[in-house]
Amino acid sequence: MNSTGWTICKATILAAVLVILIGCNYNGQSAGNQMLKEPAKRSAWLAYWDLEAGAKDLARIGKKLDQLSYFGAYFAKDDTLFLPRELSAQKSELQAKQRGYETYLTFVNDLHKADGSVVMKDTEVLRRVFADEAAMEKHIDEIIAMTLQAGFDGIEIDYERVWKEAEAGQLFLTFAEKLYVKALNNNLKLRLVLEPGTPFAATRFPRGPEYVVMAYNLYGMHSGPGPKANKEFIQKTAALMQTLPGEKSLALSTGGCLWSDNGEKRFLTEIEAKTLAAVYEAEPLRDDESQCLVYSYQDNGISYQVWYADVKTLNYWLAVAQEQGINNISLWRLGGNVAVNKLK
Template sequence: MSSVGYKIIKTVIFVSVFIILIGCNYDHQSAVNAVAKEPTKVSAWLAYWDLNAGEKDMKKLGKKLEKLSYFGAYFDSNDRLFIPQDLSDKRSELQKKKGNYETYLTFVNDKQNFDGSTVMKDTEVLRRLFSDDASVEKHIDEIIALTLRGGYEGIEIDYEKIWKDETIGQSFLHFTNKLYAKSQKNNLKLRVVLEPSTPFSSVNFIKGPEYVVMLYNLYGLHSTPGPKANKEFIQKTIARMEALPGEKSVAFSTGGCLWGENGEKKFLTEIEAKTLAAIYDCETRRDEESQCIVFDYKSKGVTYQVWYADVKTLNYWITIAKEQGVNHISLWRLGENVDIDKIK
């Protein structure tokens, strides 16, 4: 072949590839733009320790609420799952009102000890439950039985810190695969909540469950003062989520956190944060990158700093997510949120 002919073929191939890539990017951007214009699909968690305040927020959301997760079932001292009685009672009460939202029972790897104390995000209980196929099957059967007994439409798995140990992480995948298959046989939906540190691209998640990625705790009890999320954190995590198959959602956190120079740290609801600002007559400011509200105050010689989200913050985060093609938003959590009804 002559050098001229070779150059022509090379040029044709280059142009063809370029056109295909442009077309793909155009299609992707068109899909993203379409999502950005859609109404937000809102899910939320109702926590067992704040049921009455949570129900008030739920009523404010009204028809905007598409999915409600009851949080949650966890483990007793014998590694058996149980649901706090108050949560079961609230489920029975709300079930009679027949809301137009799907209901899920959330399972977490918190564990209650013999002395009544609780270990949060306990991976050792998971190590025991995932030790062999018989144990995994027993655990799955227990999850499905509790979900069906409560009349829920779906299961939500919120097991955390699992990727700190590769063995537990791979066992978790095996567990979720089996759970999804068995939930399908029982006409139950499955949501799997994942931490933002999950290695999405190197793990073979199956298509079928809805994957909900937590976009919070960028700063928190583990760190110095700062926002639970900001623009860069949201954008980078959603970009990494492209590796997840099927339906994808993101979760944002309401409320905020307090840090004291004496080492004190604790989470706050929006109302708790606003109350502190009012009591100490604080001048508040809005952080540009996160749109969180920030203020400082002094009490008994100790200086504190508070960062928290209001509805303007939440809507800012939601807009960033929608601009990247994610329209399913979950809110952690219901309870003491001032203008939650103004979520976009």
């Protein structure tokens, strides 16, 4: 073979090898990409009644956050929306360019009455603001105006108990679709928070908003002692929410709850739970199914039981969610956590 022929032969062999290598690399990338999960998105809530403690957690976890929701705006006695002064005072911080995460204003269907009492998760106020097209449009415009004026990047709707009645649920869907269009026109993003009892499979949710599903009410103020979530509950919730369109997030809860045999029930932060354990010299044990910590103690003849989550619990719950294909996590809430910066 002459030199010209050998050169052509080498070029042909080299081209063939490159094709094989590129093909192998492409196939390897495809297989690898199927195994890898998309980058996680981390969100958290900051409650207006606990801003100081929440700000301490935020200082530690802020660089890991993609979104921060300020909780929240609620209804006043005349069905108009009210922004707590604690949140309105945060306007300058919200507009700071160096924060690195999107900010959302959370709207809740709590009604603060003229006599000072509060109706939590009030469905009657939703009936009024969803009563007809004019009322709904007025409510949407008020949400948009408040969000823009306060300098948030997006809107978060946390209207609960709307699925107690099918008609109310359908009105909520109409509201969500209209709100999304107006939010988009005003360069605002939209997140919708849903309860785990939502009829996901039987409902056609509008495409566009991000959906956040709560996975932290397995046990609580409505029940006897137990963890806010466990492996089975997270698996079940994650499976149900797969029918939702677009981007999805699973909400997990910090802290825990206290129950007594005289009927007392109240939520606790992780720091409060640890402090009680130290005061009463109780030794918390880790529950296998939930990875929560649990302990009991007595005071003046009354028995108490406490269940709570720490960062090991949260990372376990996160791993269970990821196994179900859910990689975006929303954390309720900042404030009173010991090692929230170690959330994966």
